[in-house]
Amino acid sequence: MTRWLLWLVSGLLLGGIVHFATILYLPNTATQNAYARISAIAPVNSVVALPAPSAEKSIVPLMDPAFASAVCRYDLTDAPLKLTAPVSPAYTSVTFYTDKNVAYYAINDRAAGRRSIELDLMTAAQKAELPEDEEIAAADRLIVESPTQTGLIVIRTFAPEPGMMPAAIAALSGARCGPQPLQ
């Protein structure tokens, strides 16, 4: 009897391990995550407008319909990336996601404090390669460190009312991202 109980208890313990292992491993198996969905429409290292969400169609769920959004799918393998996003009159934010959709950094127009948001995105290794004097100049340069080689940058501009959506979309059209090799 106790022998069976022991098997049962070891089964439960193993079940716990299975539970944590599957939870931890799940993000690696998701084929329909936002990165995969957006990869289908967005070429690497350029800004593409995301279609506005509607009741029929939305590229990712739970998009805020009061916003116009654009995405830059980045790949830092060859070089760091430079992102420029003009600030819209209402509100502009830039959010950085890993290829597993973890939002590791976000900044809005007020925090950026300029007429446009300008950022350099690089991996930790690329940041370490920056020359010394570069580092001093970096004080007025916003450097974001990406934990992964690939990911998404989502730029969002707010339309306070539906009639202001064209202005929000127009503000996004000036956003650029592209490789910026280290000198």
Place this chain on the structure above:
Amino acid sequence: MRLLIGLLLAFAVAASVGLGSTLYALQGGTAFGAFNVGAWTAWPRTGTPDIDPYARALIARSGELPMGAGDGVAFVATTDDDGVALDGRCDVTVSGTTPQARFWTLTLYDTEGRLIGNSLKRHGFSSQEVVRTSDGAIDISIAPRARAGNWLPSGGIERYMMVMRFYDSPIGVASRTGRETPMPSVKLRSCS
């Protein structure tokens, strides 16, 4: 022989308990780091690199892009203040004051995170377009048929959820429930 049966039993228990609890956790939604105010729940940590493994698994499966903490915070409500599930065939009011933020948006979604179809193509309000009461509070009606004032069409669907997003808001991982975060009340009025 008994060893073999024992091993099989252990593996069967492990598989059913392990996978069952994983499925359950993904369906029930994560409770870690949840920040509850009335009917509303936010997960401020989900918008940061410190996101917990359960939320990570959830967003990987749903395919959503969570709101970054530097952008703002999202509060979700699937029930009214008394815990009754939001039903699109009923009249629901969202009223009261909102926490500090540069602006906010309120949006209705179905349980899959899609916008709710309606002829007006109105899916939500922003703080800039909503009409306020004389004391500055909000009073929004969510109903299948047109209502006076701030009306959001619920499309008559059985279940829906509301997401209230506060942009450029000080609410974060360190925020506490209470006077700091006065969320509007969610009241069920009548059902047709």
